[in-house]
Amino acid sequence: MFEFKLPDLGEGIAEGELLKWYVDEGGTIAEDADLMDVETDKAAVTIPSPVAGKVVKLNGKVGDILNVGDVVVVIDNGSGGAVASAPEPAKTEEAAPSAQPAAATQAAPAQPAAAPAAAQAPADRKPGRPVPAAPATRRVARELGLDINIVPGTGPGGRVTQEDVQAFAKGGAPSAADAAASDTSQAAAERVEFGETGGIPFYELETLPDFDAEGPVEREQIRSIRRKVAKKVVSSMILVPHVAHMDEADVTELEAFRAKERKRREGTPGGKLTLMPFVMRALASLLKKYPQFNASLDPHRNEIVYKKYYNIGFAADTPRGLMVPVVKDVDRKSILQVGSEISELAGQARDGSIEAGNLRHGTITITNVGPIGGTGLIPTINYPEVAILGMGRTQEKPVVRNGEIVIRKMLPLTLAFDHRVADGAQAAYMVTELVHLLSDPNQLLLEA
Amino acid sequence: MVIGELTQETDVLVIGAGPGGYVAAIRAADLGLDVTLIEERDKLGGVCLIEGCIPSKTLIHTVELMDHVKQADRFGISHENVSIDIDKLRAWTQSVVDDLTGGVKTLLEKRGVDIVKGRAVFTSDKSVHIEGAGNIDFKHCIIATGSRINTLPSEYDLPLWDSETALNLPSIPERLLVVGGGYIGLEMGTVYAGLGSKVTMVEFAERLLLGADPDLVKPVIRKCEQRFEKILTDSKVVKVEEHKGGGYDVTIEHHGKQTVETYDQVLVAIGRKPNTDNLGLENTGVEVSERGFITVNDQNRTTVDHIYAIGDVCRGPALAHKASREGKVVAEVIAKHPSAFDNRAVPAVVFTAPEIAWTGITEREAKDEGIEVNVARFPLTALGRAKTIGETDGFIKMISDPVTNIVLGVGIVGPHASELIAEGTLAIEMGATLEDIAGTIHPHPTISESIMEAAEVAAGDPVHILPRKKKK
Structure with missing residues (x-):
């Protein structure tokens, strides 16, 4: 057997x-x-x-x-x-392709002394090999009802320590909430009860009205991607004090350049030049100057983790729901290359063939609702990242230049960020620089 | 429990008082459970204490001592002919065994474990029958009945020796044929060669000690080639007949060619089989494999939830220390502790000269399973302590993960390998890295330094040998 x-x-x-x-x-x-x-x-x-x-x-x-x-x-x-x-x-x-975790873990030793070594991800573990952990640590895991194989190790060679096990049990472990969630899927009609709501003043789960009494309704189990999104945004909205900084970039010249190049490169890889790769590439170069926006807050260690790799995710609307494919090492790629990867990943996300590894290890996210519409948006940070850049629709607008009203193409930008990690002034400096880069393609050429 | 009653009851029934069963009984009693231990033999301790590890190591020590004395000439110790008094040696071995089995009995009794002598046969999932002692109903049962020696096919219905007979030193045959080149055959062959027999060893496989990495076995074979008359691998015994005037005519086939030789005695050491066929398991829901092993999970639970099996009757190597660990785990599981047999390494030890020991993954396993490993060796010729005792034949092999440097396996051949292997096993259980071992101060001058040195070789910075050429 x-x-x-x-x-x-x-x-x-x-x-x-x-x-x-x-x-x-x-x-x-x-x-x-x-x-x-x-x-x-x-x-x-x-x-x-x-x-x-x-x-x-x-x-x-x-x-x-x-x-x-x-x-x-x-x-x-x-x-x-x-x-x-x-x-x-x-x-x-x-x-289960482990994709790029190597970049994440190998970068660890090169981090500044203040930054902790990144926890060795379980995906790095070789299959069939027991996780390195001392017998007493394994017992603690059993006591907590945890499968030690899924606990990331922070010790040498990825060794799992007792502290790792305890932190995992307290933190993002598959705990009661997960168990409750999977229960719902097993027994569709069964009601899930929640305990105390954490002692937040005024906060209580309101009893839902009887929707059926008002007319016919349809019920759908919250599963997979929908559930993941729900968990992510709840973590993000409860844990992260969001601040949104807004601005507009004059992309008239960039758009002219883009239109010209797009025509010239039609049919070549990355030739379908959208605005996204320009924004992505510009952002990547600015993150090096403003590292607090390419970071994560580790509450268990009371530390901010600055990442020395620049993997930028982009929100993609797919038939199965919201996905965030990640373009790795954007700072080391040309705009054309970034553009071609975006269109490839977006296609894979839509047809469901995308590998798990290409949906992970992002360090910041861009969400562009422009193609659909909207004068602006306040995006929700993709936890545990620190910031997300929202792009609205580029529109021709009357603006004042040298005392005269002229028509320019304006791109609305919002940087939502974690106020625990960064402050408003830093966001304002970075977004201002981003606006300058996007307003002048030559600057982009020089600086990005 | 009251003696004399037809049916008795117990929380935990342990069947078999070997190193698995008695340890389980002790731990269970200490955890507050009512424990009954059933043992068929007169003495407690099982094969290990009575006719296995303990008497064999006593004999091996004696033979080694004699060997040391014989070789001490080079150190300047001169001596008359060294001789051995077999009766005295037998009595000494017996006293060691008696001492230990008596100790086990005291340990159990002091903890209030009820000891019942007899053979238990399951009558259901909840009860066993013991001839002469009635029935015992149990809430939990631990099957620890161990294994017994494999015999040659019944056509050789001759009074051949097995390891149990041989350990009693019935005589010192002039020419002894040892059938089986596993650890028991090698150890017993070494003993009798040391006691003066001319030993021939015959092994069916292409090499001796199949479970160990071949490089570890090599120094032992070199030594055995000096001590034994002959070692025949790739060979099998096809016929054993009584020789007129005493002894046996044995036909051995090697690559299709048969030869007949006469030996004074034949010692059969061709493995062991689990004692699961005579327990009445068919009256329970306990699943037994075709080869006789009881199916268990990682808590040693059988297919019947409240019946457990430990030691030689279940999966894994038939070794006393593995059984003992399982015994503790099972006792804790019954006491509702979150225990599991999740050990990463079960050390194997062969008390040959020199000793062999290994733990964790072997080089061969890594190769077979396609696991990439870093293998480093440190020769004892480079170790001060090995020089001082004149035993430099051997080495330490350190097997580690090439990326994380976590220690995956250790192999040792050389003096005190059986003692040194514990450090390697601890390292593996702890998930230690090469640096952890290399950075630990090992006392000088000792053989244990060789473990540190091997870790240094693996890490690329040895002191007492030259570093390997750096890769890339």
Whole structure:
């Protein structure tokens, strides 16, 4: 008998929604044949069977939320006896691409002394190998009901310390809230009760009115991406004191340049020059000067983590909901290259083929509602990042230049940032510089 | 529990008083549980204490001592002919065993563990029958019945020796054939060679000690080649017949060619099999594999929730220390502690000359499983302490993760390997890195320094040998 546990699906991913079984109970499966589709926070992955044999039991039905480490399938592989504690399948890495974590962890030692070494991400761990942790630490994890395999280690070589386990249990661990959430999906009609609401004055969960009494309604389970978005924005709005700084960039010349180049480069990679790669590239260069906007606040260590890599996410509206693909190392790429990656990633996000690794490790996010419309917006920070840049619609507006009213193309910009980490003056300085860069393509050429 | 009653009851029933069972009973009693221990033998301690580890190590120590004395000439110690009194040695070994088994009994009794002599047979998921002692109903049961020696096919229904017989030193055969080149065969072969027998070893596989990395075994084979008359690998015994006038005619096949030799005695050491076939497990829901091993999870729970199995009857190596650890885990699990057998390394030790020990991943396993590792060796020829005792044949092998430098395995061949391996095992359990070992002060001059040196070799900055050429 072989008990197959849901393997590590990538850094920090503790669960996934079961989308599809490729086998039935009683059926047979070949080694490496497709076993199941699981949708994690943002991407769907196909998981192959690590062994060949007869499928004895499938633990879960389509729509269930499965936790990493749960036994999902029991396969009779002819080994007869002992229920093998599943070694991670060799293909896990393929199924859950770990993408760029190397950049994140390897950059750690180069960080300034004040910054902590980045926690070694579980995705870096080699499948099938036990997590490095002392016996007493493992016992603490068991006491807390935690799977130590998903706890990031801060010790040498990624060793998990007792402090790591305790911090994980207190922090973003798959705790009561997650358990409650997965309960809802298992029993659709079951009501989830919440305990104390943290002693916030005036705060209580209001009882919902009887919607059905007013007319027909349709109910939909909050799952996968919707749930992830909900969790992210709640964390962001409750934990992060948001401040929004607004400005307008005169992009008349940039737009003229862009239109010309776009025509000339039609059909070449990155040739579909949108405004986004220009803004992204300009922002990347400014983040080096204003590192507090390319950071994260670590409440467990009472530290601000300044990242020395510039991975910029962009909000993409996809059929499955909001996704944030990440362009890695924007500071080291040309505008054309950034543009071509944006269109490639956006396409993958829309058709669902995007790898989990390309949805992670962002250090700041840009959201552009311009193509849809809007004179401006106050975006919500993509926690645990520190800032998000919102772009409104570029419009021709009457503006005063040298005492005269002229028509210029104006791009509304909003930088929402975490006031715990940065102050308004810094935001104003950075956005002012951003406006200058975008107003003058030559400056962009020189400085970005 | 009242003696004489037809049916008794207990919280925890432990079947078998070997190093798994008695340790489980002690821990369970200390955790406040009512414990009954059933043992079929007269003495407590199981194979390990009575006819395994303890008597064999006593004999090996004696033989080694004699060997040291014989070799001490080069240090300037001169001596008359060294001889050995077998009766005295047998009595000494017996006194060691008696002392320890008596100690186990005291430890159990002082903790209030009820000891019942007899053979337990399950009658259901909740009860066992013991001939002459009635039935015992249990809330939890720990199966710790161990294993027994494999025998040659029944056609050799001859009074051949097994390790148990051999440990009793019935005689010192002039020519002894040891069948099986595993650790028991090697240890017993070494003992009898030391006591004066001309030993021939025959092994079915292509090399001795199949579980160990071949490089670790090499120095032992070199030594055995001096001590033994012959070592035959890739060979099998096809026929054993009584020789007229005493001894046996043994036909051995090697690469299709058969030869017949006469030996005074044949010692069969071809492994062990779990004692699960005579327990009445068919009357329970406990699942047993085709090879006789009880199916357990990582808390050593069988397919029946309140029945546990530890030691040789379940998966993993048949080693006393593994059984003891499982015994503690199971006792704690029954007492509702969050315990699990999550050990990363079970050290293996072979008491040959020189000793071999390894822990964690072996080089061969890493290769077979495609795990990239950094392998570094430190030879004992470069170690001061090894020189002082004139035993420089051997080395330490440090196996680590090439990226994180976390120690994954340690292999040792050389003097005191059996003691040194504990440090490697601790390192693996702790998730220690090479630097952790290299940065720990090891006392000088000792053999233990070799572990530190090997870690330094692996990290690229050894002191007592030249660094390996840097990569790139």
